[in-house]
Amino acid sequence: MTAAASPALASPAAIEDAAELVRKAKRAVVLTGAGISTPSGIPDFRSEGTGLWSHDEPLEVASLTTFRIDPERFFAWFRPLAGQIFYARPNAAHTALAQLEQAGYIQTMITQNIDTLHQKAGSTCVVETHGTLRTLTCTSCYRTFEAEAFLKSFIDHGVLPFCLQCNGVLKPDVILFGEQLPHADWIRAQRAARQCDLMLVAGSSLEVLPVAGLPMQALDRGAHLIVVNNTPTYVNVRADVVILEDVASVLPEIAKRVLHG
Numbered sequence: 001m002t003a004a005a006s007p008a009l010a011s012p013a014a015i016e017d018a019a020e021l022v023r024k025a026k027r028a029v030v031l032t033g034a035g036i037s038t039p040s041g042i043p044d045f046r047s048e049g050t051g052l053w054s055h056d057e058p059l060e061v062a063s064l065t066t067f068r069i070d071p072e073r074f075f076a077w078f079r080p081l082a083g084q085i086f087y088a089r090p091n092a093a094h095t096a097l098a099q100l101e102q103a104g105y106i107q108t109m110i111t112q113n114i115d116t117l118h119q120k121a122g123s124t125c126v127v128e129t130h131g132t133l134r135t136l137t138c139t140s141c142y143r144t145f146e147a148e149a150f151l152k153s154f155i156d157h158g159v160l161p162f163c164l165q166c167n168g169v170l171k172p173d174v175i176l177f178g179e180q181l182p183h184a185d186w187i188r189a190q191r192a193a194r195q196c197d198l199m200l201v202a203g204s205s206l207e208v209l210p211v212a213g214l215p216m217q218a219l220d221r222g223a224h225l226i227v228v229n230n231t232p233t234y235v236n237v238r239a240d241v242v243i244l245e246d247v248a249s250v251l252p253e254i255a256k257r258v259l260h261g
């Protein structure tokens with residue numbers, strides 16, 4: 001058991017403790033947040049202090065209400081973020097988790113991120129609780145389209161996405177403020193949290209509900225908990241291992257220990 005908030009947390013012993021829990025787990029679940037994508041250059045648009053907050057007010061502009069009333073305003077705000085996401089590459093943390101999944105150590109990846117970097121790194125069992133930028137849905141006829149071609153025109157040339165069938169505005173399948181989580185994904189996430197015997201929280205400060213409550217669901221059913229995040233979270237006091245460092249340096253170390261001893 002490793003204590004919280006000590007400089008010794010990133011010690012080789014903490015890495016080994018985490019690796020041991022991953023090795024022993026039968027149903028390991030990983031929960032990731034914005035912190036795993038910031039090393040790939042994607043800002044956390046829900047956090048204060050990022051450029052996006054200072055330029056505009058995401059709570060208002062990244063809301064379903066704004067999208068419905070004034071989609072052009074939403075898209076103007078979204079364009080730089082969409083560009084950063086579209087051209088981002090997975091980092092060492094995404095790769096480490098994909099390697100662990102491919103080796104059979106991770107059963108489910110739950111993410112709050114919409115950037116698809118887990119999939120780009122090779123993860124397949126990804127539950128996207130805040131939606132995804134992989135697809136767009138027509139706000140008139142509800143037809144869904146692969147996002148890539150639309151996004152490229154939008155990011156590179158400012159062409160707004162319209163439905164090829166009915167010319168309605170296409171909305172990225174990401175969860176805006178004021179919108180419910182995608183039901184099926186949320187059910188899957190909760191089931192995975194309740195059935196796991198290990199949860200690894202990576203790059204999330206666990207501040208956005210309801211996803212932030214998933215570690216409690218796992219803990220209440222006896223699961224072990226590892227937290228790798230460079231700021232403290234509310235569940236650190238109940239975690240078996242806490243590593244207060246950047247995920248891109250820590251997760252590859254844990255994966256190396258698990259996979260190669």
Ligand SMILES: [Zn+2]
Pocket residue numbers: 138139140141142143163164165166167168
């Ligand atoms: Zn349509």
